[in-house]
Amino acid sequence: MPKHIGMVGVASIGSALCYRHLFRIAGQTLPPDQHPPFSVFNLPWHRYLEAVQRDDWRAVAALLHQSAETLAAIGAEICFTPDNMVQYALPLVTRSSPIPWVNMAEVVADSVASGGHRRVGIIGTSIVMSGSTYQAHLGVKGIHITKPAPDDVSTIERIILSELAFGFISESALSELQRIVDRMGEDGCDAVLFGCSEAALLSERGGWSLPTYDSSVLVAREVLRLATEDAG
Numbered sequence: 001m002p003k004h005i006g007m008v009g010v011a012s013i014g015s016a017l018c019y020r021h022l023f024r025i026a027g028q029t030l031p032p033d034q035h036p037p038f039s040v041f042n043l044p045w046h047r048y049l050e051a052v053q054r055d056d057w058r059a060v061a062a063l064l065h066q067s068a069e070t071l072a073a074i075g076a077e078i079c080f081t082p083d084n085m086v087q088y089a090l091p092l093v094t095r096s097s098p099i100p101w102v103n104m105a106e107v108v109a110d111s112v113a114s115g116g117h118r119r120v121g122i123i124g125t126s127i128v129m130s131g132s133t134y135q136a137h138l139g140v141k142g143i144h145i146t147k148p149a150p151d152d153v154s155t156i157e158r159i160i161l162s163e164l165a166f167g168f169i170s171e172s173a174l175s176e177l178q179r180i181v182d183r184m185g186e187d188g189c190d191a192v193l194f195g196c197s198e199a200a201l202l203s204e205r206g207g208w209s210l211p212t213y214d215s216s217v218l219v220a221r222e223v224l225r226l227a228t229e230d231a232g
Helices: 012-029 045-053 057-073 087-092 104-114 126-130 133-139 150-162 171-186 215-228
Strands: 005-009 038-042 078-080 119-123 144-146 191-194 212-214
Touching: 005 012, 005 057, 005 215, 012 038, 012 215, 038 057, 045 057, 057 078, 057 087, 078 215, 087 104, 104 133, 104 191, 104 212, 104 215, 119 126, 119 171, 126 150, 133 144, 150 171, 212 215
Parallel strands: 005 038, 005 078, 119 144, 119 191, 191 212
Antiparallel strands: none
């Protein structure tokens, strides 16, 4: 039997997109009787945002831990979150968690390394682009993360918080992001990481001048693999 997957939701649109990714992959790769049971638990997004804005990662970890406990209580055997912003708090959660966590940053780092890319631009909120979550995991594999120029960081943050987080992207915003990725290529990047949980709204549009990595798709694929590796 496949393991029961638990997803800790943070941003609702990103959670919904990741759910879609995971079962789209399951539909393409697994017989129907091997699709895993799946549960989602969401605490209010504003509680995470307030804790992050205070730079209170222990509070973020407490929210993640509460969610994992809730999922474990209803039968989940492994858990993950597709939210990039809160990945920094995972080391504070995993040791005391009632069920194992899948670390999205580790999954992304493994994928980028296997793809042979060595200088990767990043698209995400300012805390993801400037923080150490991806930089640490990719750095140990010899991969350099390059964040955009300060003006571009502001543009990306605005687009994520005013459009992507609500489930859409305008043509003008998409063009702005494509120009930013073009500049990343001119600065020496050989790929770009979409490090926001709504990345599908970008990666599914195409037209990017660099190879792209979608953090949400990558973690969905890995969680599904772990949940079904011993099923049969």
